[in-house]
Structure formats: structure tokens, C-alpha cells
Amino acid sequence: MKTVLITGANKSIGFETARQLLKLGYFVYIGSRDLQKGEQAAEQLKEEGYDQVEAISIDVDNLDSIKAARQFLGSKIESLDVLINNAGISGGFPxxxxxxxxxxxxxxxxxNFFGAIETTQAFLDLLKNSEVPRIVNVTxxxxxxxxxxDPNWKYYHVKGACYTASKAALxxxxxxxAYELRETAFKVNVVDPGYTATDFNHHSGPGTVEDxxxxxxxxxxxxxxxxxGQFFSDDNVPETGISPW
Structure with a gap:
């Protein structure tokens, strides 16, 4: 059975991603800064009939928490197939x-940046033990x-100095x-989930968490x-699904 760790997965897009991967037969580790909220999310999924799910405490702002999560997961599995760095904050606008x-x-x-790097580095050894390792960085x-x-881009006037810079850095x-792992079985990509209605943006986005x-x-x-090494974005470039950097 393939395994996946999703940070910030106790709600919104991360939670729905967990549900969809459970449907595909993955064992899902719900990463949550607040373990109680993670356990509540896992329990909800179990009530929906998905048994292969477990909450794991991980605060990507805290290196000790990341290391503890790596130790905990390493005591349960020898390899990790997928890491989804989903946890993120906006910092508030404007x-x-x-x-x-x-x-x-x-x-x-x-x-958004250092936390994703530290999490990736902490779990890279478990990912290297997988035959089909995948890293998805949510951008x-x-x-x-x-x-x-581009003044013609539909979101050209949506400028957030802190958030934009953090995602560009990611x-x-x-x-x-991706370049460093190019000769291996790794697939390392960034994904734009689109302007989605979540707590993140006060549910102002037109997209759904399912999409x-x-x-x-x-x-x-x-x-x-x-x-x-690709930037996937169906929302911004629907013709190709690949966004320019």
C-alpha cells in the first residue's frame, strides 16, 4: 500500500486531497499542527468508511516538531511514497x-518556504526508499x-508582497x-490549486476544494x-496546464 504525508491536512484543500487519495487506496497521514484537529479530521474520514488514515502532529514552523514527526513516521513505515507540502499562510492582506x-x-x-524545505529534507530519506517517490509543493x-x-493577466492587480515572494521562492x-533528483525515480513539482474558496481567503475564491x-x-x-520540475496550473493556463515561472 502506498503512503502519503500531507501537511496542513486537517481542513480545506489538504483534507479533501486526503479523501481523494484514500479513495485511490493510499494510506494517508494527516499532518496537523494541532494534533486534536488532525485526529478529528482522521475520525471524520473513518466515519466515511476510510480506515487507512492516521493523524500526525507536525508544525512546519518548528524544526523540533518536524523531527519528531519524522521519528514517529519512521517507527511505522520504512518508506514514504508521497510528500505534499500543503501547509501555508497568507500573512493577511494588503x-x-x-x-x-x-x-x-x-x-x-x-x-511557506523554510517550513516546506525543512519538512522535505527531514523526510527525504524515507522518500528515497520508495520505488515511486513524489513531492508536491503547493504554490x-x-x-x-x-x-x-503581464498587465493582461487576470490577477495582475492582486499583489501581496510577502505571500507572492514566498511562493516564488518555493x-x-x-x-x-527536481534538478538534483533528475536521474532518480522522483517527480518533484509545484501545483497551483487555483483560486479556491477556503478559510485562507474568507471563501472568496470561485473554485471548489474538490477541484x-x-x-x-x-x-x-x-x-x-x-x-x-514543472509548475502545474490549470487555473491560470488551462490550455496547457503548465504555468510560466
Whole structure:
């Protein structure tokens, strides 16, 4: 049975992604900063008939928590097939480049960038033990420097200095990681789930968590000849599904 760890999976897109992967037969580890909320999410899925699910405490802002989660998971499994770095924060809007407090930049980067890196590095050894390792970093169309420079882009005027920079940085990290693992079975990609109605944006987005999760699941289950080092975005570039960086 294939295994997957999803950070920030106790609600919204992460939770729906867990549900969809359970339907595909994966054993899902619900990563949650608040273990009680993670356990509640796992219990809800069990009530829906999915038994192969367990909550795991992991706060991506805390390296000790990440290491503890790695130790806990390592006591249960010898290999991890999929890591989905889904946990993220916006930092609140508006965020102007000239006035946003540097503390907000640091807070957003701690979760969206450094947290994803530390989690990836912590679980990389378990992923290397898998025959079909997949890493999915959840990004945003707002992380595309090319689109942000295009006045004709539909979200051109949606600028968030802290959030945008953190996702652009995550994209850059993903490119380098995919390159380093290019001669292996790894598939390392970033996925834009689209402008989805969640607590993250006060449910202002037009997309559904179901559609967003489909995009993450697609990247998590890529075949052996699938792409790596790509920026998937059905929302921004529906013609190809591949976003410019």
C-alpha cells in the first residue's frame, strides 16, 4: 500500500486531497499542527468508511516538531511514497512592498518556504526508499513572476508582497530539487490549486476544494514517465496546464 504525508491536512484543500487519495487506496497521514484537529479530521474520514488514515502532529514552523514527526513516521513505515507540502499562510492582506512589516515577511516565509524545505529534507530519506517517490509543493499562481509582469493577466492587480515572494521562492527551490533528483525515480513539482474558496481567503475564491484537490492528486500520482520540475496550473493556463515561472 502506498503512503502519503500531507501537511496542513486537517481542513480545506489538504483534507479533501486526503479523501481523494484514500479513495485511490493510499494510506494517508494527516499532518496537523494541532494534533486534536488532525485526529478529528482522521475520525471524520473513518466515519466515511476510510480506515487507512492516521493523524500526525507536525508544525512546519518548528524544526523540533518536524523531527519528531519524522521519528514517529519512521517507527511505522520504512518508506514514504508521497510528500505534499500543503501547509501555508497568507500573512493577511494588503501587503505592500513599501510598507509591509518585515516581521510579516519572516512569518510567511517561515511557513511557506523554510517550513516546506525543512519538512522535505527531514523526510527525504524515507522518500528515497520508495520505488515511486513524489513531492508536491503547493504554490499559487501569485508565485509566477512571468504572470505578475503581464498587465493582461487576470490577477495582475492582486499583489501581496510577502505571500507572492514566498511562493516564488518555493518555486525556485522546487526547480533546484527536481534538478538534483533528475536521474532518480522522483517527480518533484509545484501545483497551483487555483483560486479556491477556503478559510485562507474568507471563501472568496470561485473554485471548489474538490477541484483543487484533483490537481494535487494528479501530481502526487504521476506515472514513471511523468514530468518533473514543472509548475502545474490549470487555473491560470488551462490550455496547457503548465504555468510560466
Amino acid at each position: 501587503q505592500t512592498a513599501g510598507e509591509a512589516d518585515i516581521s510579516i515577511f519572516r512569518q510567511v516565509f517561515e511557513t 499559487s499562481g501569485l508565485g509566477s513572476l512571468t504572470l505578475h509582469s 518555486n525556485a527551490y522546487t526547480i533546484v530539487l 483543487a484537490a484533483v490537481r494535487l492528486v494528479k501530481a502526487a500520482t504521476l506515472p514513471g514517465d511523468g514530468p518533473t
